[in-house]
Every structure is written in structure tokens, then in C-alpha cells.
Amino acid sequence: MPPAPPNASASRWPDRFRCQVLLDANAVLAAMTYVDLNPVRAKICDTLEESRHTSARKRISEIERHAPAATHALAPVAGVRGFGVMTMTQADYLSLVDFTGRLIRPDKRGAITGPAPSVLARLGYREEQWIGHVQAVRSDFSRAMGAVERMIDKASEIGQRWLRGIATARRLARA
Helix, strand or coil: CCCCCCCHHHHHHHHHCCCCEECCHHHHHHHHHHHHHHHHHCCCCCCCCCCCCCHHHHHHHHHHHCHHHHHCECCCHHHCCCCCCCCCEHHHHHHHHHHHHHHHCCCCCCCCCCCCCHHHHHCCCCHHHHHHHHHHHHHCCCCEECCHHHHHHHHHHCCCCCCCCHHHHHHHHHC
């Protein structure tokens, strides 16, 4: 069998990794949650506290060192002024990520008890709708992710009539 060409592994990169335009704050929040839960879903660790190299762990460490940090607002994305992730505290975000991880992996630290975190209602999501949104990050959207109207606008902006994922965005809006 001939040796693989030098760039053979490079050709597999697009299958494993992707770049998506996150068109609104809800898409950013769902993607952040998805990424912060990767080590837990991959069974590298069992809790957010044990996850390494995630923003969730960094936030937890910051709160452990300085308790008032829990009430600090999430910083704007990449420092871009005016494009933050809702009005949400560090504690609200961690509560939402933990809650999401428990629903996606019900074996994580037992069954869910009690109501969803209050931030979920403030965002306008029901439990099943939020979980669907986070789970759709990797598989159901392609080049862009966001609300239906934002996806239609993006398709028009790049000269297309639709983008893969618009049907998912519609389904999630109705859920």
C-alpha cells in the first residue's frame, strides 16, 4: 500500500471541525454552552469543576477566589462592544451550563430536581427548547446559526436563497 500523501491528515480536518457564523446572542450562548460541556459529554470528566481548559472552569475558579465575581456580567464576545451575551451574570451562566449538562447527560450527579434556573425563563426558553438548541449546534446547523430571520438575512447577504439549518431554527422556534 502506498504511503499517505503528506497532507492526508489535513484533508480530514473539515470533517471534524467547522466554522459557523453565530448570528445572534442566543446562538452565541448555545455555542458557548456546547463547548463548555464538551469534556463532560466526552467523558473526560464528570463535572464542570473537573473540566480543564474551558471557560466554565475559569469562571468557577474566579468565583472561588473572589466570591463577588459571581455577580459580574459576562464579558462581550471577543471584546466587541455591543455584542454581549445577554444580560447574564457569571453565576447565571454556570447554572445554565450545569443544568444543560444534567439534561443532556442524566447520569451526571443524579436526576434533575427542582425548577430550571431562572435565567432560562428570562431568555424566553422552555427546557426542551433550550436543550434542542444546544444539541443542534454541532449537527443541525452548518455555516450559520441563529434565529430564522437572521438566517434568512444571512442567506440573502451571501447571495443564497437558504442556509442549511433554517428548518432546524424553525423547529426550535416552534418547540
